[in-house]
Amino acid sequence: TIIMKKILFTATLLISSTLLFSQTKFGLKAGVNFANQQVSTQGISASFSSLTSFHFMGLVDYSISPAFSIQPGLGISGKGFKFDVEDVTGKINLMYLDIPINAVAKFPIKSLGKFFIGAGPYAAIGISGKGTADGEEDSDDLFSEEGGYKRGDFGMNFLGGLEFKNGITFNANYGLGLSNVAVNNEEDLSIKNKVFSISLGFLF
DSSP: OOOHHHHHHHHHHHHHHHHHHTTTTEEEEEEEEEEEEEEEEEEEEOBBBBBEEEEEEEEEEEEEEEEEEEEEEEEEEEEEEEEEEEEEEEEEEEEEEEEEEEEEEEETTTTEEEEEEEEEEEEEEEEEEEEEEETEEOOSSSSSSSTTTEEEEEEEEEEEEEEETTSSSEEEEEEEEOOOOOOSSSSSSSEEEEEEEEEEEOOO
């Protein structure tokens, strides 16, 4: 009996591990960002033109149930904006390491796959930042005391899309920055990231 109990216990552990592993998928997604920033000072706010950039991300899709998943991820994402002020055109081009953790609800669509919506927080670390005006690039790193941007950022993601039966995914995401990323050399200056993105991905 003791041997039988050990065998049953081992079998239960193996089955549980297999089931747990089968609930976890891994994924990749890449696509286009349309980035902008909300800038405000002394009660006056302004947005600029959207900057087209890109993102690339790896993620884990851990299914709590058939209708609900947690999706932590890690990837790079371009942010910033374009401007045209007093005949001076240019752009602020920022690249971040993004770390989102999204809660995702999934709804089956017959013969197609699943429709999903979700939301969750993200943290980000600036890895490169360059400014360009009238075609000339500033040599200063924008993520510095002189450059004017903090490296750290955090905010909320809102997402939706389709997960097809073959594992291909179509995603739309809106990242709303909640952190003031300005170094604040000037009093009352606030800069917050905003990014709308679309991407194709694959879960396996």
